[in-house]
Amino acid sequence: MKKAIIRKDSYFDSVFLMALSKKLKEQPGVGDAVVAMGTAMNLELLGFQGYAAAELAGATPNDLIMAVDCADAPAVEAALAAAAELLARKKTGASASGSAFEPASLDAAVEELPGANLAVISLPGAYAAREARKALERGLHVMLFSDNVSLEDEIALKELGRSKGLLVMGPDCGTALINGYPICFANVVKRGPIGVVAASGTGLQEVTCLVDRYGSGVSQGIGTGGRDLKNERVGGITMLMGIAALAGDPATKVLVVISKPPAAEVAAKVLSALGDSGKPSVVHFIGLDPAKAGALPHNVRFASSLEDSAAQAVALAKGKPLSRAELGGDEAALAAIAEREAGRMSKAQKYLRGYYTGGTVADEALILLHRLTGKVHSNNQTDPAFILKDPKVSVGHTIVDLGDDVFTVGRPHPMIDPSTRTERVLAEAGDGSVAVLLVDVVLGYGSHEDPAGALVPSLLEARRAAEARGGYLPVVASVIGTPGDYQGFSGQVAKLEAAGCMVMPSNYRAVVLAAKILEKAAAK
Amino acid sequence: MGELKVVNLGLESFAENLRAKGAAAVQVRWKPPAGGDTAMIAALDRLAAGAAVDVEAANLEAVSRILKGKPTLVDVGVALEVIPGMTKTTILHAGPPITWERMCGPVRGAVIGGLIYEGLARNREEAEALAASGRIRFDPCHHHGAVGPMAGVVTASMPVWVLENAAFGNRAYATFNEGLGKVLRYGAFSEEVLARLKWIETDLAPIMKRALALHGPLDMKNIIAQILQMGDEGHNRNRAGTSLIIREFAPFLVRLGEDPEKIVKVLNFMNGNDHFFLNLSMPACKCTVDAARGIEGSSVIIAMARNGTDFGIQVSGLGDRWFTGPASMVEGLYLPGYGPKDAAPDLGDSVITETAGIGGFAMAAAPAIVQFVGGTPEDALAVTRRMYEITVTENDVYRIPALDFRGTPTGIDLRKVVETGILPAINTGIAHKDAGVGQVGAGLVKPPENCFKDALAAFAEAYAR
Numbered sequence: 001m002k003k004a005i006i007r008k009d010s011y012f013d014s015v016f017l018m019a020l021s022k023k024l025k026e027q028p029g030v031g032d033a034v035v036a037m038g039t040a041m042n043l044e045l046l047g048f049q050g051y052a053a054a055e056l057a058g059a060t061p062n063d064l065i066m067a068v069d070c071a072d073a074p075a076v077e078a079a080l081a082a083a084a085e086l087l088a089r090k091k092t093g094a095s096a097s098g099s100a101f102e103p104a105s106l107d108a109a110v111e112e113l114p115g116a117n118l119a120v121i122s123l124p125g126a127y128a129a130r131e132a133r134k135a136l137e138r139g140l141h142v143m144l145f146s147d148n149v150s151l152e153d154e155i156a157l158k159e160l161g162r163s164k165g166l167l168v169m170g171p172d173c174g175t176a177l178i179n180g181y182p183i184c185f186a187n188v189v190k191r192g193p194i195g196v197v198a199a200s201g202t203g204l205q206e207v208t209c210l211v212d213r214y215g216s217g218v219s220q221g222i223g224t225g226g227r228d229l230k231n232e233r234v235g236g237i238t239m240l241m242g243i244a245a246l247a248g249d250p251a252t253k254v255l256v257v258i259s260k261p262p263a264a265e266v267a268a269k270v271l272s273a274l275g276d277s278g279k280p281s282v283v284h285f286i287g288l289d290p291a292k293a294g295a296l297p298h299n300v301r302f303a304s305s306l307e308d309s310a311a312q313a314v315a316l317a318k319g320k321p322l323s324r325a326e327l328g329g330d331e332a333a334l335a336a337i338a339e340r341e342a343g344r345m346s347k348a349q350k351y352l353r354g355y356y357t358g359g360t361v362a363d364e365a366l367i368l369l370h371r372l373t374g375k376v377h378s379n380n381q382t383d384p385a386f387i388l389k390d391p392k393v394s395v396g397h398t399i400v401d402l403g404d405d406v407f408t409v410g411r412p413h414p415m416i417d418p419s420t421r422t423e424r425v426l427a428e429a430g431d432g433s434v435a436v437l438l439v440d441v442v443l444g445y446g447s448h449e450d451p452a453g454a455l456v457p458s459l460l461e462a463r464r465a466a467e468a469r470g471g472y473l474p475v476v477a478s479v480i481g482t483p484g485d486y487q488g489f490s491g492q493v494a495k496l497e498a499a500g501c502m503v504m505p506s507n508y509r510a511v512v513l514a515a516k517i518l519e520k521a522a523a524k
Numbered sequence: 525m526g527e528l529k530v531v532n533l534g535l536e537s538f539a540e541n542l543r544a545k546g547a548a549a550v551q552v553r554w555k556p557p558a559g560g561d562t563a564m565i566a567a568l569d570r571l572a573a574g575a576a577v578d579v580e581a582a583n584l585e586a587v588s589r590i591l592k593g594k595p596t597l598v599d600v601g602v603a604l605e606v607i608p609g610m611t612k613t614t615i616l617h618a619g620p621p622i623t624w625e626r627m628c629g630p631v632r633g634a635v636i637g638g639l640i641y642e643g644l645a646r647n648r649e650e651a652e653a654l655a656a657s658g659r660i661r662f663d664p665c666h667h668h669g670a671v672g673p674m675a676g677v678v679t680a681s682m683p684v685w686v687l688e689n690a691a692f693g694n695r696a697y698a699t700f701n702e703g704l705g706k707v708l709r710y711g712a713f714s715e716e717v718l719a720r721l722k723w724i725e726t727d728l729a730p731i732m733k734r735a736l737a738l739h740g741p742l743d744m745k746n747i748i749a750q751i752l753q754m755g756d757e758g759h760n761r762n763r764a765g766t767s768l769i770i771r772e773f774a775p776f777l778v779r780l781g782e783d784p785e786k787i788v789k790v791l792n793f794m795n796g797n798d799h800f801f802l803n804l805s806m807p808a809c810k811c812t813v814d815a816a817r818g819i820e821g822s823s824v825i826i827a828m829a830r831n832g833t834d835f836g837i838q839v840s841g842l843g844d845r846w847f848t849g850p851a852s853m854v855e856g857l858y859l860p861g862y863g864p865k866d867a868a869p870d871l872g873d874s875v876i877t878e879t880a881g882i883g884g885f886a887m888a889a890a891p892a893i894v895q896f897v898g899g900t901p902e903d904a905l906a907v908t909r910r911m912y913e914i915t916v917t918e919n920d921v922y923r924i925p926a927l928d929f930r931g932t933p934t935g936i937d938l939r940k941v942v943e944t945g946i947l948p949a950i951n952t953g954i955a956h957k958d959a960g961v962g963q964v965g966a967g968l969v970k971p972p973e974n975c976f977k978d979a980l981a982a983f984a985e986a987y988a989r
Contacts, residue, residue: 018857018965019895034860041705045861067860101909102553105944108913109531113550117526122534127556130569131533140531145538179528181547184538188545445541 003076004046004055004067006038012064012087020086024068030079032069035087037061106134120183122146125171129153132168136160144170144225145184151234154227158237167241170225174201174446177208177221185415185446188484192217193317195252197242199224199259202358202442203286203306205480206507207258209444210310212482213505214326216317219252220245229262229270236266240273247277254316255281256309260363261288274300280316284309286360287367306364307506328505334513335520337502342520345435346471349521352376352514353428354399354438355421357414357451358480361440361507362401368508372515373397379404394428399438415447418454425458429465435521436474437462438514440507441492443481452479452492456499463500474517475501478510559945564977567984568943575987577821577841579939586816586824586840587917587935590880593812594690597742597804600733604680607668607697611680613644616665618676618873619831620846624655624662628832628851630868633711633959634675635662640713641721642679648713666827667844669814670697671806671873673799674709674955675832682721683729685804687744689811696811698804700724700732703797704963709872711959731790735776742772744808748882749921751801752932757890758805759874759883760951760966765801770794802874809880810873816840816935823983824916825936828879828948828971832871832955835971839938839979842986847979849972854954856967857895868957870969875950881919881934884949884968885911889924889932896951896968901926907949908933914940914948942980947971 012020017035024033034049036042038059046056051067059065064087068079103109110116119135121128125148132142132149136157144157149171161168169176175198176183180191185201189208194216198204201223208218222242229236239257246252255277257270262285274281275297282303283296290302303309307327315321324330352369356362363380370376370386378399379391388398391406402414402421414420421439428434437459441451448454459475466473477496481489493503504510530549532539542549558564571579604610615638617631627635636651639660645651654660665672672678684697702720706712736742747768754764770791777787794800817826822840829836836848851869858864877883887894888908891901898904905926911933912918918931936948947970954965 016895018859019899021860022857036860042860045859049861101906102551103913104553104555104910104946105913105940106531106533106552107940109550109552111912113529113531113548115526116529116531116550118528118530120530120532120534120538122532122538123554130557130565131554135531145534179547181528181542181545183530183542446537 001072001076002051002067002069003080004051004065005080006056006059007064007066009062010064012037020083023086024079024083027079027082029070029075030068030082031071033079033083034065034067035083036065038063038065106131106138110138110140116140118143118178120145122184125149128171129157132157133160136164136166136168139164139166141167142169143176143183143223144168144173146170147172151227151231154225155234158234162237162241167222167245168238169223172227173223173225175204175221176223177204177218179220182445185442185444186221187212187444187480187482189221189482190217190484191219193219193251193253194256194313195219195222195246195249195254196256196258197222197224197239197246198257199226199229199239200286200360202440202480203258203360205358205442205444206306206361207256207310209480209482210307210506211314214310214314214322216314219249222246224259226260229259229266232263232265236262236270239270243270243273243277247279253279254313255279256313257281257283258306258309259285261285271296271300282309282312282316286363305368305508306361307508328509331512334509334516338513338516338520341472341474341502341517342524344472345474345521345524346469347524348432349435349466349471349473351433352397352436352438352518353394353434354514355424356399356401356440357403357421358440358442359401359403361480362399364507365438365511366399368511369397369399369515373518379406392424394431400424415442415451418448418451422455422458425462429458429462432466432469432471434466434473436476436514436517438510439475439477441477441479441481441496443479443485443487443489443492445486447487449487450492451487452495456495459501460499475499476504476510476514476517477501478504478507480507555945557944558942558977561977564942564980567980567988568939570984570988571939574989575821576989577987579821579823579987582819582821582841583824583916583935583937586819586822586826589692589815590812590935591917591920592691593745593815595696595744595808595812596688596690597685597736597744598688599686600683600729600736601686603678603682603684603697606684606686607670607678609663609668611661612642613659614661614663614680615639616663616668616670616672616676616678617831618665618672618674618871619829620834620836620848621664622662622831622833626833628868628871629957629959630711630871630955631675631677631832633713634677634708636959637708637711637713637717638677638679641718642681664829664831665873666829666838668697669695669810671810671876672699672709673701673802673806673874674872674953675711676873677708681725683725685807687804687807687811689815692815694811694814696807696814698807698810700728701797701800701803703793704799706960706962710955710962712962713960727786728790728793731777731780731782731786732773734780735773738776738779739772744804745921748805748808749923752882752886752889752922753925755890755892757883757886757893757951759802759877760896760953761798761890761893762801762805763798765805766794766798769801769804805882806874806876809876809882813876813880818843821987823938825879825938828875828950829873830870830875832869835870835975837971837975837979839983842979842982845982847975847982849975852969852972854952854965854967854969856954856965858954858965859963862956862964866956866961866964868955870952871955872952874952878948878950879936881915881932882922884951885915886922886924886932887949887951888926891926893951896966897949910946911949913944914946938976938979938983941976947973947976
């Protein structure tokens, strides 16, 4: 059944009406529908389609015609009502997609944001280098979060950056603090006189958070990516540029450098650059025995841990050493806790299990414990005798870095997705030889919204299992974060403490306590 | 470093976190370059690593010529007399070169109509036989400085607008727009169509020629700048342009001392056809862009055109070579009674407007036709803003009020098209697939990607070191 009605003096744009006709045709029960202005051409077409001339008579190009073809009269009325409703529907101001315009290329983004000075790139490795090169060519510094960037590309990018005076942070650089802004995985840290250049992400996070806690602040936190110093061909280009930038930065009074032990030639360059800066500097080459480091420029000193790096830097910035209270207690206090904990354990409990989400803090734990207790297995071990045969299964003393590539195939990094760790804790909760658990909890942008809350149930389960076996399982934790972090530092600590964890003020202290517990337990 | 301003490529949360802390951060809607096509990425990288000619400089030269262009309506002439290379047995058509055998329905219909109009055939059968005989030379309008909407058929006796680029002296030509419905450019060749063409030849064109002579050369750049501020984009919406032309001509038409009924008919004809202006905006764009042809090392696209079978492009630094792909179907809205099944593939030279930086590229200027691009003015703004990503510069005269009078995106850079995968946004009409039915809708068409890729491969071959 066909019916056409005319609405006088109702002008609508023809394109709008074409769209409306299309929508109307999609309505159930509508065979065909035409909503159009009464132009001669439209009237002729409607006539061809069999609409009654009488119904169309008198229509002018200024009149709206609603013509529908439906099975029966009720359907016709419903369709005409639907057409009226569609015509009346008010458009919202927002776009259909609802989102702001997003440029599709780096070039367009730079046009969108005049004066852009940093490109943060977390694209698949195969494309990351290409975009990084473009960013450098357009005068932007680069933070290359992506991994799987070839050594050749890294060298080419860093050489291009150096020729233009632009920093290339990365590849595989997860953390930076630029002008006080946390970039990627980073914490909300107060600004202050301490400039840090670090080849490791969680190392930079731990040091900057401790600087914040010790009452000082960070001018810039520059990441270099892990290969910058380790590989002789890269030769520490970013590290050296970072040191030079901080040396020339009037806001930076103290320099801190954090890295795994670099290639010897590179280490010499780094120390010499720090010497040339003339500013008091603290160097921590994780795992390098300071005694073996040789002569240092007079303004450079070594630190023995990440905590020590922050403590020395803050002491230099403040002009006086930190008090014991500021550092969070002393060895005697740790020994007392260890004594108490060990007293509750059974004789079968012998081994430490460290479940880490942060790679550098895992390294720090591994190296320190290997020195204190010996025989620590890990997927991050450099001693082949102690490399975990299966990173997914702990043996003896184990420190596992759960952010290792073997754990992140097809799932997010454990700092984002805590299930990698909770599953591991639960899987090994039945192991009666375990004496103490050691964990890190990393806060800040990029990290899970409630890492402590996510971890606690698995820790409680492991403790219950130990108690069911007639033992007692101490858990030692440290929280990398500041009161400014969105997860809420004190709330995270409280959740861990409520679950019976001993929360230490730094990873270093957590490791020392864990080692002391092992020691006391062994002495029983 | 001054104030931190971040461009973020990858995980969006990194940009969101920075914004939450009050830093300026723009998220890039990134996708793999050239759609991940490794051969294309290699070609782009080879060009980026260093070309034999400075491509950036060549492109700046190309767009500076486009910006300097001063399209001016100077005369009305007869195709045979004014179009270079025109003969009595030549039929010009839209798009890249094509043989009679491969022509689509509407183009064949227009050729038939053109042959009958010229008196070279008496009916369809004779015209088809003649067209297939090899005695008729088919050649693209573009090869003769001309452009034609839809089928784009130009024959020897047809009157044409003559435009001159006053800055460079080159000329461009287009026939008179016949209106909507059953018209030659959609392949119609009925009595009514031929009679209208005859009236254009005997009445409309001579009258307009005389009125223009009284008026003097008409600055089309000025007119186009105005229409963009009046809701036209110069391709799918020409209502303001047509109105301005009537305003420009009206006093001079009156002064001709013609039979008032003839003048009334002329004015009614223009008034009854919103697209009257299209056949002026197209040659205006053509003579503007043609000045940027043949610049060694320039990757600026200087022609895009469709013949209903193939879509083709030409690149400034690659001479007159066409790079073609199959003409696509238009995503669009249909006139009452028609649907996608009735549509012919993409057709016509009108995409010269986009090549010059108006049409779909100026979608943000035409809120009345936003239904073509998603329905809201916001969508129209996004279409234009997207085009800045594939163009070299912005027009200094053609400006868009809704974008705070930003200039239209101008000078399509072939490299950017391939790199970003952003294809030129082209507004267009939809022809019925059968000869002679006419326009059945309008919409937006995506050009075939391969012609851009093929052109880039040739460009890298020619210029990469």
